[in-house]
Amino acid sequence: MAITAAMVKELREKTGAGMLDCKKALEDSGADIERAVDILREKGLAKAAKKSDRIAAEGLVSISISEDNKKASIVEVNSETDFVAKNEEFKTFVNDITTIVLKSNANTVEELSNEKYLDTESTVQETLNSKIATIGENMNIRRFDKFEVETGQVAGYIHGGGKIGVLVEMETDSNSDEVVALGKDIAMQVAAMNPKYISQKDVDPDYIAHEKEILIQQALNEGKPADIVEKMVVGRLNKQLKEVCLLDQPFVKNPDVTVGQLVQDLAKKLGTSINVSKTVRFEVGEGIEKKEENFAEEVAKQLKN
Structure with missing residues (x-):
């Protein structure tokens, strides 16, 4: 029986093994897909698929920025x-993937999965x-x-050894290192x-309507007179917007200035405009819903595999 591309695809989806390994297994099995699955399992090449139903909620975030700070x-x-x-080994893999993303034209994880892995023949x-x-984990x-x-520069920050990663894009004519430091x-x-928006002009009208409705009900529940609730809500909403909009937030390093003021001050110093875009x-x-497990039980499970 002839081995078709569809058969190779089906076997790959069942096992997670490489395309060439799937083709070889089908050849060795006489085009019997179930037998080919067994062959791949026997070789340890289907091990990844056996672990695919486990929850993977830990990991790392990594960033990569070009030398000219134009791409990230x-x-x-x-x-x-x-x-x-x-x-x-895991850290190196994550860093490699970040480098591949920086250089590739992939727009989805599926497209990225089919990219060549650095200078190897593997995807x-x-x-x-x-x-x-x-490694033995999903x-x-x-x-x-x-x-x-x-026209601009990109900057980034990694927190907690890779638990949180952030990129910031700034539109500006300046190539000053001070812009990168600001970023x-x-x-x-x-x-x-973790602001929801960059500035108040970016705020979703539905978000404002929803929050306003909640604040009105809160004020009424507090026993405030209905005729002054509207004015109270406007004040409370403005205060809340300053908390969720990046440029209105007090700067973490110096709460006496807002992030917006920080941007304006540097723009004035450099004689150009800077826009956090x-x-x-x-x-x-x-x-991701994390699965709570006793560590000793998890180790025991790993030893049984």
Whole structure:
């Protein structure tokens, strides 16, 4: 029976093994997919697939920035345990992926998975499967983002050894190192305070309407007269917006000035405009439901595998 591309694809999806390994297994099995699965398992090449249902909520965030500060990438790669996230092989893999993202045209994780892994003949997905088999935990490239500016600079910050990563894009004519230093400070601010928006003009009208409704109900529940509730709510809403908008927040290094004032001061000093145009913040495992397990039980499970 002839081995088709569809059969190779199906086997790859079942096992997570490399394309060439799947083709060879199909040849050895006489095009019997179930037997080919067994062959790959026997060789240890399907080990990654066996672990694919485990929750990977730990891991690392990494950033890579070009020498001219015009391009940058940020990547989150997840593992099952923090122990593996501290493994040097895992760290190297994450850094490599960040470098690949910086240089590639991939826009999705699926596209990235089919990119060549550095100077090897393997794809990113094939290399990831190999790492899973070697390290013994489920791992996945969860997400990435890329910044590229023509007129401006990009800066970044990593917090907690890779638990939080931030990139900041600034539109400006200046190539001063002071702009990059400012960007790093702003990235640190974003890491610490996690603002929802850059400025009040970016705020979603639906967010304002929703928050206003809640604040009105709060004021009424406090027994405030209905005729003054509207004025009270305006004041409370303005205060809340200053907390969720980056440029209105007190600067973490010097609470006497806002981030917006910090930007304006440097722009005035350099004689040019500086506009914080985009930020991205990745925190390891955010939004993933983590599985609570006793460490001793987890070790016992690993020993049984």
